[in-house]
Amino acid sequence: MTASRKLYDHLGAALDNLTPEEREQIRLDPGTTAHHDGDRIEFRAAGLTYATIERSFFEAEDEWLEFVDAHCE
Numbered sequence: 001m002t003a004s005r006k007l008y009d010h011l012g013a014a015l016d017n018l019t020p021e022e023r024e025q026i027r028l029d030p031g032t033t034a035h036h037d038g039d040r041i042e043f044r045a046a047g048l049t050y051a052t053i054e055r056s057f058f059e060a061e062d063e064w065l066e067f068v069d070a071h072c073e
Contacts, residue, residue, distance in 0.1 A: 003063050007053070011043060014051035022048055036072035 011032075015023065029046035039055040058064040
């Protein structure tokens with residue numbers, strides 16, 4: 001599975017696990033940001049951290065570095 005598909009599935013599952021109130025909060029204030037913190041990335045929307053991935057989520061180090069460089073604050 002490609003990293004992008006794997007990530008899409010992971011984030012979708014994380015959103016599915018939110019409470020109805022949290023999902024509504026994100027619906028009213030959409031927009032996910034990715035925050036790099038050492039060997040992990042936290043995905044946040046509407047002030048909620050709803051998913052985290054570790055460096056090991058990516059199969060290759062270059063995938064990790066490219067993702068961090070392109071998507072993280």
